[in-house]
Amino acid sequence: MGKVLMKGNEVIGESAIKAGCHYFFGYPITPQSELVAYMAKRLPEVGGLFLQAESEVSAINMVYGAASAGVRVMTSSSSPGFSLKQEGISFLAAANLPAVIVNIARGGPGLGNIQPAQSDYFQVTKGGGHGDYYTPVLAPSTLQEIVDLTQEAFRIADQYRTPVILLGDGVLGQMMEPVEFKETSEEMHLFEKDWATTGTVGDGPPKTITSLDLNDVSLEERNRKLQEKYETIKDQEVRVESYKMDDAIYGIVAYGTVARIVKSAVDRAREAGMKVGLIRPISLWPFPSSYIRKLSEQLQLNKLLTVEMSAGQMVEDVRLSVEGIVPVHFYGRNGGVIPTVDEIYQEILKLKYGVMV
Amino acid sequence: MKAVFERTSGLIDRETHYCPGCTHGIIHRLVGEVLEELDALEQTVGVASVGCSVLSYHYFNCDMTQAAHGRAPAVATGLKRVLPKERLIFTYQGDGDLASIGMGEIVHAAARGENITVIFVNNAIYGMTGGQMAPTSLLGQKTATTPEGRAAQTQGLPIRVSEMLATLDGASYIERVSTHDVPHVIKAKKAIKKAFQNQKDEKGFSMVEILSTCPTNWGLNPEESMQWVKDEMVPYYPLGVYKDHSYKGDGV
Amino acid sequence: MKEEIIIAGFGGQGVMSMGQILTYAGMKEGKEVSWLPSYGPEQRGGTANVSVVISDKTVGSPIIDSPSTVIVLNNPSFEKFEPLVKAGGKLFINSDLVTKKSERIDIEVIDIKATSIADKVGNPRVAGSVILGAYIEKTGIITRDSLITALIQVLGVGKNHLISVNEAAFDAGKNILLENV
Numbered sequence: 001m002g003k004v005l006m007k008g009n010e011v012i013g014e015s016a017i018k019a020g021c022h023y024f025f026g027y028p029i030t031p032q033s034e035l036v037a038y039m040a041k042r043l044p045e046v047g048g049l050f051l052q053a054e055s056e057v058s059a060i061n062m063v064y065g066a067a068s069a070g071v072r073v074m075t076s077s078s079s080p081g082f083s084l085k086q087e088g089i090s091f092l093a094a095a096n097l098p099a100v101i102v103n104i105a106r107g108g109p110g111l112g113n114i115q116p117a118q119s120d121y122f123q124v125t126k127g128g129g130h131g132d133y134y135t136p137v138l139a140p141s142t143l144q145e146i147v148d149l150t151q152e153a154f155r156i157a158d159q160y161r162t163p164v165i166l167l168g169d170g171v172l173g174q175m176m177e178p179v180e181f182k183e184t185s186e187e188m189h190l191f192e193k194d195w196a197t198t199g200t201v202g203d204g205p206p207k208t209i210t211s212l213d214l215n216d217v218s219l220e221e222r223n224r225k226l227q228e229k230y231e232t233i234k235d236q237e238v239r240v241e242s243y244k245m246d247d248a249i250y251g252i253v254a255y256g257t258v259a260r261i262v263k264s265a266v267d268r269a270r271e272a273g274m275k276v277g278l279i280r281p282i283s284l285w286p287f288p289s290s291y292i293r294k295l296s297e298q299l300q301l302n303k304l305l306t307v308e309m310s311a312g313q314m315v316e317d318v319r320l321s322v323e324g325i326v327p328v329h330f331y332g333r334n335g336g337v338i339p340t341v342d343e344i345y346q347e348i349l350k351l352k353y354g355v356m357v
Numbered sequence: 358m359k360a361v362f363e364r365t366s367g368l369i370d371r372e373t374h375y376c377p378g379c380t381h382g383i384i385h386r387l388v389g390e391v392l393e394e395l396d397a398l399e400q401t402v403g404v405a406s407v408g409c410s411v412l413s414y415h416y417f418n419c420d421m422t423q424a425a426h427g428r429a430p431a432v433a434t435g436l437k438r439v440l441p442k443e444r445l446i447f448t449y450q451g452d453g454d455l456a457s458i459g460m461g462e463i464v465h466a467a468a469r470g471e472n473i474t475v476i477f478v479n480n481a482i483y484g485m486t487g488g489q490m491a492p493t494s495l496l497g498q499k500t501a502t503t504p505e506g507r508a509a510q511t512q513g514l515p516i517r518v519s520e521m522l523a524t525l526d527g528a529s530y531i532e533r534v535s536t537h538d539v540p541h542v543i544k545a546k547k548a549i550k551k552a553f554q555n556q557k558d559e560k561g562f563s564m565v566e567i568l569s570t571c572p573t574n575w576g577l578n579p580e581e582s583m584q585w586v587k588d589e590m591v592p593y594y595p596l597g598v599y600k601d602h603s604y605k606g607d608g609v
Numbered sequence: 610m611k612e613e614i615i616i617a618g619f620g621g622q623g624v625m626s627m628g629q630i631l632t633y634a635g636m637k638e639g640k641e642v643s644w645l646p647s648y649g650p651e652q653r654g655g656t657a658n659v660s661v662v663i664s665d666k667t668v669g670s671p672i673i674d675s676p677s678t679v680i681v682l683n684n685p686s687f688e689k690f691e692p693l694v695k696a697g698g699k700l701f702i703n704s705d706l707v708t709k710k711s712e713r714i715d716i717e718v719i720d721i722k723a724t725s726i727a728d729k730v731g732n733p734r735v736a737g738s739v740i741l742g743a744y745i746e747k748t749g750i751i752t753r754d755s756l757i758t759a760l761i762q763v764l765g766v767g768k769n770h771l772i773s774v775n776e777a778a779f780d781a782g783k784n785i786l787l788e789n790v
C-alpha cells in the first residue's frame with residue numbers, strides 16, 4: 001500500500017476501520033469534525049454503521065451498548081464534548097468494556113476556543129470521571145504514528161477490556177502528512193469476547209454487564225481486580241521515545257504536537273553545541289516514570305524542561321517521576337497558542353545560562 | 358394436582374428486593390411472560406436503568422446490561438445497531454430515569470424510530486432515592502422535595518410522556534396502561550407483548566408506559582396505593598393507545 | 610534542503626489547494642512533507658493560510674515561524690506574513706490584488722500580476738497556479754511534472770476539465786519569471 005496524503009482526523013478514521021472497528025457513534029465538534037464526516041462516508045462502504053448521536057452523552061452510551069455486544073467501537077470528540085463523555089467512560093471502565101475514545105483537544109476551560117491545546121492532560125490521565133480508574137492514553141505526534149497507535153488502542157482495549165483514549169490536538173487533527181496504512185496483524189483480531197451480552201442464543205446461562213455492586217466488600221474486591229489490571233498495564237504498555245538523548249545533559253519532555261516543535265528546537269540547540277535531547281512520552285498513562293528517572297540518573301542530567309500547550313499539567317508527572325533528583329523546569333503556552341521553535345530554543349538557552357540570556 | 362399458575366421461565370427464581378405492594382414486580386413478571394411466550398429469551402438483551410429497577414438484571418432470564426442514569430435508550434441503540442436484527446432489545450426505565458435526566462435520550466431514540474421496546478414505569482416519584490419529586494409527580498403531590506405538595510408556580514407541571522412522544526413521527530407504537538387491578542394487568546401484558554412483537558416485525562420505536570405504585574414513598578399501604586393509581590393517576594394520565602402505526606409499513 | 614512555505618489570501622482564492630498541490634508534488638518526489646491549514650475563526654474573517662513543509666529530512670514542526678517562502682494573495686496576508694519571511698527568503702506577491710510594497714532588503718520580492726496573467730490564459734481564477742509556476746521555476750524545489758501530477762490528484766475527477774487551463778497558468782508563471790530576469 002503506497003503513501004497517501006490525508007488529514008489527521010481522517011487518518012484516525014481509516015486506521016480504526018483497518019483495525020476492525022466498524023461502528024462509530026459521534027457528535028460534531030471542531031476540530032475533530034472531519035473524523036465524524038469521514039466515518040459517516042466510509043463506514044457504510046465497509047458494511048459498518050455510523051450514527052450521529054444527539055449529544056456526546058448519548059454517543060458514549062451508544063458506545064457502551066455496542067461494546068456490551070462485543071464489537072470494536074469508537075467515538076470521538078474535542079475537549080468540551082469530552083467532558084460530557086466522562087460519566088460514560090467511568091461506566092465503561094467499571095464494566096470492563098473495551099472501546100476507543102478520541103479527544104482532539106482544543107483550548108479551554110469552558111467553551112474556550114478551537115485552537116490546539118494539551119490542557120486536557122489531567123482529565124485523560126487521572127481518570128477524569130468518578131471512581132478509582134484509569135484509562136490508557138496514547139498520544140501520537142505524527143500522522144503515521146496515528147496509524148500505529150489507533151490499532152494499538154484497539155488491541156489494548158480488547159486485551160485488557162478497558163476504554164482507551166487516543167489524544168491529539170487541533171494541529172494533528174487538521175494537518176496532512178503522507179501516511180502508509182499497513183495490514184493489521186492477525187492476533188489483533190483474536191480476542192474472544194465470551195462476556196458479551198449478545199443474547200444467549202442457546203449458549204449457556206444469561207450474562208450481565210454492570211458497574212453496580214451494592215455490597216461494599218465485593219465492590220472493593222472488584223476494584224482490587226481493576227487495580228491489578230492497571231498494574232499489568234503499567235508493566236506492559238509503557239511507550240516512550242527519546243531523541244538525541246545519548247549524551248545529553250539537558251532533557252526536554254514533551255508529547256504530541258509539541259514534541260515535534262521541540263525536536264526542531266533541539267536540532268537548533270545541537271547546532272549551537274548544546275547537549276540537549278527530547279524525551280517523548282507516547283503513552284501518557286501509563287506514564288514512562290521509571291524510564292525518565294533512569295535516564296536522568298544514568299546520564300546525570302543537569303536539568304529537565306517540560307514543554308506543554310497547557311499551564312503545566314504533565315510537568316507534575318515528570319516531577320513525580322524524578323522525585324527531586326533533577327530540577328524540572330516548565331514552559332507552556334495555552335489557550336490555543338502554540339509555542340514556537342524560537343521560544344523553546346530560548347528556554348533551552350536559559351537551562352544552560354540561567355534566566356539572563 | 359394440575360398446576361394453574363406457573364412461574365415464568367422469563368424470570369430467574371430469586372427473592373425480590375422490591376417493597377411489598379410495589380408493582381415493579383408485576384411488570385417484571387409481565388415482561389418475563391411475554392418474552393417466554395414469544396420464545397425470545399435467548400434472543401433478547403435487556404438494558405437496566407438507574408432507579409429501583411437497577412437490579413432488574415437479577416430477575417430477567419436473558420442477557421442484560423446496565424446503563425447510566427437516563428442513558429438506557431442510547432445503550433439500547435448501541436446494542437440494537439450492532440447485533441443481528443433478530444435480537445430484541447428492551448429498556449426498563451423509571452420516570453425519573455426516562456422523563457427527567459434521560460429525556461434527551463428517549464426523545465431522540467423515538468425520533469430515530471429505533472427499533473427497540475421501552476418499558477416505562479411511571480410511579481410519579483423517585484423511588485430509589487427516597488421519594489423525591491419526579492417530572493411526573495402530580496400537582497399537590499407531597500414528596501421529599503415538595504413537602505407542601507407540588508405547585509405549578511414553583512415546580513411546573515407534570516409531563517405526559519406518552520402524549521409527548523406520540524407527536525414524534527419516528528414513534529411507532531405508544532400505549533399507556535396500568536397495573537392497579539387484574540383487568541388492567543391483563544391489558545398491560547397485551548400492550549407489552551405488542552411492543553415486543555412490533556420490534557420483531559421491525560416496526561420501529563415502541564413504548565409502553567405503565568402506571569405503577571410506590572407504596573413506600575407515597576406513604577400508603579398496598580391497597581391504598583392501587584386506589585391512588587386509579588383515582589389520582591389515571592385521570593391525569595389517561596390510559597389508551599397514543600400511537601399505533603408502522604411508519605415503515607405505512608410508507609409514511 | 611528544506612522549504613517552509615506559507616500561502617495566504619482570502620478564503621476562496623484556492624490557498625488550501627495551492628498548498629495541497631505542493632504537498633502532493635513533494636510527496637510524489639519522495640520528500641518529507643506536511644500541510645497545515647489555519648482553521649476556524651481565523652478563516653471567517655476572510656483570510657486563510659496554509660503552512661507547507663517540503664524537506665529531505667523528517668518534518669519536525671509543521672508549524673512555521675519563519676518561512677523560507679511566503680505567497681500572499683491579499684493585503685491583510687501581506688501585513689501579517691511579510692515581516693515573518695526569513696532573511697534570504699522569498700516573498701511572492703499577486704500584485705494585482707496586493708497594493709502594499711515591501712521595504713525589506715534582506716529578502717527577495719517577486720511581484721507577479723497573477724490575476725491579469727490568469728485572465729489571459731483563460732480563467733482569472735487560476736492566478737494561484739500562475740504563482741506556483743513561478744515558484745517552482747524560482748526555487749527548483751519540485752519539477753513541473755510532479756506539479757501536474759499533483760494538480761490532477763487535487764482537482765479530482767469532478768474538476769478535471771480545469772487541468773489544461775491550470776497547466777497553461779503554470780507555464781505562464783514560469784515564463785513571466787524568465788522574462789523578468
Ligand SMILES: Cc1ncc(C[n+]2csc(CCOP(=O)(O)OP(=O)(O)O)c2C)c(N)n1
Pocket residue numbers: 407408409410426450451452453454455478480482483484485486491
Ligand atoms: C447521574 C445520577 N444522578 C442521580 C442519581 C441518583 N438516582 C438514582 S435512582 C434516581 C431516581 C430514580 O427514579 P425513577 O426513575 O422514577 O425510578 P424508581 O426508583 O421510582 O423506580 C436517582 C435520582 C444517579 N444514580 N445518577
Ligand code: SF4
Pocket residue numbers: 374375376378379380381409480484485570571572573574
Ligand atoms: S421504593 Fe417504591 S418503587 Fe422502589 S421498590 Fe419500593 S415501592 Fe417500589
